[in-house]
Amino acid sequence: xxxxxxxxxxxxxxxxxxxxxRCSPRSGDxxxxxxxxxxxxxxxxxxQYYNGEERAKGNILERFSAQQFPDLHxxxxxxxxxxxxxxxxxxxxxxxxxxxxxxxxxxxxTRLLVL
Amino acid sequence: xxxxxxxxxxxxxxxxxxxxxxxxxxNSMFDYFLWYKKYPAEGPTFLISISSxxxxxxxxxxxxxxxxxxxxxxxxxxxxxPGDSAVYFCAASASGFQxxxxxxxTRLLVSP
Numbered sequence: 001x002x003x004x005x006x007x008x009x010x011x012x013x014x015x016x017x018x019x020x021x022r023c024s025p026r027s028g029d030x031x032x033x034x035x036x037x038x039x040x041x042x043x044x045x046x047x048q049y050y051n052g053e054e055r056a057k058g059n060i061l062e063r064f065s066a067q068q069f070p071d072l073h074x075x076x077x078x079x080x081x082x083x084x085x086x087x088x089x090x091x092x093x094x095x096x097x098x099x100x101x102x103x104x105x106x107x108x109x110t111r112l113l114v115l
Numbered sequence: 116x117x118x119x120x121x122x123x124x125x126x127x128x129x130x131x132x133x134x135x136x137x138x139x140x141x142n143s144m145f146d147y148f149l150w151y152k153k154y155p156a157e158g159p160t161f162l163i164s165i166s167s168x169x170x171x172x173x174x175x176x177x178x179x180x181x182x183x184x185x186x187x188x189x190x191x192x193x194x195x196x197p198g199d200s201a202v203y204f205c206a207a208s209a210s211g212f213q214x215x216x217x218x219x220x221t222r223l224l225v226s227p
Binding site for chain 1 (some may be wrong): 119146147149151156157158159160161164204206208210212213214215216217218219220
């Protein structure tokens with residue numbers, strides 16, 4: 001158990017809909033990262049938040065957005081969903097997320113299926 | 116543009132033997148490398164890492180070797196155990212950037 005929690009575990013929805021994925025980092029970690037893993041692909045970095053502020057952005061679609069709240073949990077919002085958005089979405093956290101590269105600890109993921 | 120490549124999608128090894136998983140990278144800015152293990156229906160679990168100032172890092176049965184000139188790293192598992200059966204991801208990062216760039220993974224099967 002990494003200490004990172006994600007809800008829900010599974011999500012089935014229809015094209016055009018909007019969903020919210022939730023992540024709680026390990027106790028004491030200030031940075032949260034979101035990754036997407038499509039079928040047979042590696043994990044693709046979407047976005048990083050550090051202590052409530054956006055820190056780094058990857059290839060995140062404009063239809064996707066995220067935020068980190070004062071209690072440090074984070075939400076990833078996916079809107080106008082398309083079939084191709086079906087994937088595993090992982091959240092990770094690290095102590096600081098600034099300065100030297102740190103080990104990131106991953107949650108169990110949310111499996112999204114868009115029908 | 117796949118900056119981190121794991122060219123072997125799968126590897127089968129007998130229990131007790133050595134497992135060698137390979138990873139190549141193209142971005143010379145990468146200076147920190149990690150290996151993660153992933154079981155089905157779970158998130159990736161951190162295994163071992165290496166900084167570019169080293170060429171070897173060891174942790175129990177797991178050793179990672181880094182060849183900077185060849186832009187190649189490998190993970191050695193000795194001896195391999197059936198519980199090591201999982202998908203192994205190589206990841207890389209560059210100083211000043213916390214984001215990890217992952218390979219596509221190698222599925223390791225260790226048979227008794």
